[in-house]
Amino acid sequence: MDWDKPKPAAERILADEWIPPEGWEEAVKGVDKLVxxxxxxxxxxxxxxxNFKIFTKRTGIPIEYVVYYETDDQNMVYLASKxxxxxxxxxxxxxxxxxxxxAASWLQKVNEIWTPSIRKLYFPxxxxxxTYEGDFYGEPGVGFPSLIYYRPSWLKAAGVDVPTNYxxxxxxxxxxxxxCKTNIGEDVYGFSFGMQSGTVWIxxxxxxxxxxxxxxxxxPDTEKFRLDTPGFKAAWDWYLRMIKEDIxxxxxxxxxxxxxxxxxxxxxxxxxxxxxxxxPRFDVDFPAVIGDWVAVAPFTSFDGVTGPYxxxxxxxxxxxxxxxxxxxxxxxxxxxxxxFHRSIEAMANEVLVEGNESPLVDAYEHPNLPRLIxxxxxxxxxxxxxxxxxxxxxxxxxxxxxxATAKAAVMETYLPAAARAMTTISDYxxxxxxxxxxxxxxxxxxxxxxxxYGF
Amino acid sequence: xxxxxxxxxxxxxxxxxxxxxxFLLIIYPxxxxxxxxxxxxxxxxxxxxxxLNNFRFIFVDDVFWKSLENTFVYxxxxxxxxxxxxxxxxxxxxxxxxxxxxxxTLFILPWALPLVISGLIFQWIFDPTYGxxxxxxxxxxxxSYNVLVDPATAKIAVILCDCWTRIPFMTVxxxxxxxxxxxxxxxxxxxxxxxxxxxxxxxSLPLNKRAMLFGVFIVLLFSxxxxxxxxxxxxxxxxxxxxxxxxxxWENLFLNLDFGVTAAISVVMLGYCMVLVFxxxxxxFRRE
Numbered sequence: 077m078d079w080d081k082p083k084p085a086a087e088r089i090l091a092d093e094w095i096p097p098e099g100w101e102e103a104v105k106g107v108d109k110l111v112x113x114x115x116x117x118x119x120x121x122x123x124x125x126x127n128f129k130i131f132t133k134r135t136g137i138p139i140e141y142v143v144y145y146e147t148d149d150q151n152m153v154y155l156a157s158k159x160x161x162x163x164x165x166x167x168x169x170x171x172x173x174x175x176x177x178x179a180a181s182w183l184q185k186v187n188e189i190w191t192p193s194i195r196k197l198y199f200p201x202x203x204x205x206x207t208y209e210g211d212f213y214g215e216p217g218v219g220f221p222s223l224i225y226y227r228p229s230w231l232k233a234a235g236v237d238v239p240t241n242y243x244x245x246x247x248x249x250x251x252x253x254x255x256c257k258t259n260i261g262e263d264v265y266g267f268s269f270g271m272q273s274g275t276v277w278i279x280x281x282x283x284x285x286x287x288x289x290x291x292x293x294x295x296p297d298t299e300k301f302r303l304d305t306p307g308f309k310a311a312w313d314w315y316l317r318m319i320k321e322d323i324x325x326x327x328x329x330x331x332x333x334x335x336x337x338x339x340x341x342x343x344x345x346x347x348x349x350x351x352x353x354x355x356p357r358f359d360v361d362f363p364a365v366i367g368d369w370v371a372v373a374p375f376t377s378f379d380g381v382t383g384p385y386x387x388x389x390x391x392x393x394x395x396x397x398x399x400x401x402x403x404x405x406x407x408x409x410x411x412x413x414x415x416f417h418r419s420i421e422a423m424a425n426e427v428l429v430e431g432n433e434s435p436l437v438d439a440y441e442h443p444n445l446p447r448l449i450x451x452x453x454x455x456x457x458x459x460x461x462x463x464x465x466x467x468x469x470x471x472x473x474x475x476x477x478x479x480a481t482a483k484a485a486v487m488e489t490y491l492p493a494a495a496r497a498m499t500t501i502s503d504y505x506x507x508x509x510x511x512x513x514x515x516x517x518x519x520x521x522x523x524x525x526x527x528x529y530g531f
Numbered sequence: 532x533x534x535x536x537x538x539x540x541x542x543x544x545x546x547x548x549x550x551x552x553x554f555l556l557i558i559y560p561x562x563x564x565x566x567x568x569x570x571x572x573x574x575x576x577x578x579x580x581x582x583l584n585n586f587r588f589i590f591v592d593d594v595f596w597k598s599l600e601n602t603f604v605y606x607x608x609x610x611x612x613x614x615x616x617x618x619x620x621x622x623x624x625x626x627x628x629x630x631x632x633x634x635x636t637l638f639i640l641p642w643a644l645p646l647v648i649s650g651l652i653f654q655w656i657f658d659p660t661y662g663x664x665x666x667x668x669x670x671x672x673x674x675s676y677n678v679l680v681d682p683a684t685a686k687i688a689v690i691l692c693d694c695w696t697r698i699p700f701m702t703v704x705x706x707x708x709x710x711x712x713x714x715x716x717x718x719x720x721x722x723x724x725x726x727x728x729x730x731x732x733x734x735s736l737p738l739n740k741r742a743m744l745f746g747v748f749i750v751l752l753f754s755x756x757x758x759x760x761x762x763x764x765x766x767x768x769x770x771x772x773x774x775x776x777x778x779x780x781w782e783n784l785f786l787n788l789d790f791g792v793t794a795a796i797s798v799v800m801l802g803y804c805m806v807l808v809f810x811x812x813x814x815x816f817r818r819e
Contacts, residue, residue: 326680492573492574
């Protein structure tokens with residue numbers, strides 16, 4: 077395939093209707109289908125299905141998807157066993173799984189589709205998550221920055237001002253918790269956030285707070301994890317106070333961020349920090365909060381505590397990567413899919429239909445993005461998934477906030493085998509939350525233990 | 532022309548297909564596992580001979596000892612409770628005349644469910660907001676309680692869930708044993724004036740010993756490897772309170788991608804399973 081013909085790659089990707097590269101038909105001749113793994117149920121990923129359908133319509137290559145909750149566990153089985161029947165994998169634990177899969181040579185390098193002229197089209201930080209030791213391995217897919225959600229009517233009724241930093245959020249949530257107990261119910265809280273132990277705890281709980289205040293969990297020079305910074309200690313303590321002072325439900329300790337943000341959507345919490353993609357869902361699937369939710373960008377300080385780095389926004393994504401063990405024809409078809417999925421046409425669906433974020437700058441600067449959506453295909457996908465059709469936004473909701481978040485994105489990927497250290501840190505936090513250790517003891521022991529693992 | 536072959540050789544020929552399967556599915560994988568346990572195979576560094584370093588790694592890891600401790604407590608509790616409940620169920624079913632087929636089918640159902648599904652069912656049962664358990668406690672004025680967040684109650688929850696899936700098996704084994712005991716013995720005992728407790732103590736229990744031992748052995752063996760129920764119900768938490776050897780193996784394989792360490796853990800698990808096999812094998816198969 078000639079990626080710069082019939083038009084330069086940048087023009088093909090930014091065309092209102094994606095233009096496949098020259099020679100693609102010959103390159104993929106004989107490909108019966110592409111099999112792609114998907115993280116979590118497809119019901120929450122309607123844009124993914126829409127894009128699969130559009131790709132099939134354009135190329136004639138059917139896509140068969142397989143969904144898993146813990147995708148990377150299954151991905152590992154396919155990749156390690158060199159299963160030739162799984163062509164593209166979607167990695168959910170990008171910070172850890174991607175680097176390890178790449179280090180094990182299980183993923184296909186795709187440097188040819190990431191020329192410098194193409195890279196300029198994307199937010200540079202976001203390409204880090206598909207890069208390992210200088211080589212490109214996939215396509216960023218869609219991003220999941222997080223926003224702070226709150227219930228404006230509850231804040232007003234409780235006489236609480238909208239917070240502007242994390243300490244103010246803590247105080248506001250504490251006051252609202254008391255108000256909720258009296259006015260709504262004992263089982264309604266001030267704050268809800270997923271603190272389930274594991275690697276995602278670092279990504280979804282800690283980095284969401286650290287990055288916007290200018291802290292970094294991972295030192296890129298030493299490759300060590302930094303538990304001794306003022307920002308990390310403040311975040312560690314902040315979450316502990318939320319649990320110990322009954323501002324957040326204790327159930328959050330065992331919940332994922334999706335479950336915990338779902339509690340906010342069910343009217344069980346006044347504040348939550350959740351993925352931007354929850355926004356469109358709050359307007360349709362969560363009657364308890366329709367018309368009574370606001371999203372703001374994560375705060376940039378802990379009541380004065382900030383870090384030495386540029387303030388950014390925590391960013392993570394579910395990227396698409398090609399299985400290195402498949403045959404050349406399927407590799408060509410897989411690269412074609414990656415090329416399509418990074419186009420403005422595919423990203424329009426992700427941003428407007430599902431509320432995800434795009435690594436493609438033009439997704440936010442396009443003069444008429446809604447025009448690119450094929451609502452007939454969206455409705456068909458919604459019927460197939462048995463869910464409601466998302467709202468037909470005429471512009472990107474909270475565009476300024478989301479563009480600012482995407483521009484300021486900070487992506488971190490860690491050395492292979494970082495998962496062990498990350499799980500250890502979150503386990504010690506959980507021990508502190510359960511009262512088995514004090515916050516300081518738990519932090520000290522965690523720091524000591526991860527040093528044994530080389531972090 | 533006739534082809535003559537000795538009985539021994541003929542016997543070997545007939546068992547040859549099964550021996551091939553045993554070799555391919557048990558012997559070869561076992562040696563391959565042992566081989567990998569001596570390698571540095573972390574899918575990051577080059578694969579090299581690593582001696583006993585993988586074993587050294589796990590034996591100095593406090594997570595390993597925590598998982599071993601949890602496994603011991605878990606297996607003992609699951610086996611004990613399963614045996615106790617199985618005995619009661621089996622004796623009750625043995626006495627049932629009307630509806631015995633219906634009740635036997637009903638009791639088998641938990642055994643038929645995939646273990647992950649059982650874990651998810653219990654996760655819902657214990658949900659503090661929407662679960663039926665807390666619905667009942669709230670209705671009784673006792674408030675809500677988050678069973679899965681407290682390490683002590685989380686342990687009890689996983690034990691109960693596992694027992695629920697294994698009690699049918701134990702019941703079937705004990706029931707089969709009971710039904711092999713001659714009715715004449717029971718009749719003679721009744722004629723001699725023995726009460727139910729004495730009949731149970733001097734006839735049912737001793738004559739069913741072998742079946743019970745077998746049931747205990749199987750439950751002990753299988754519960755020592757449990758991953759699915761714990762994974763679905765608590766994920767091994769909170770803070771590793773319900774984290775067993777099965778979880779430790781799972782995490783090192785799927786999260787840490789360390790095949791060498793995983794193989795070493797497997798060898799350790801195989802070791803204690805073999806100890807169980809020899810101990811129980813002796814008591815089950817010895818002549819009395």
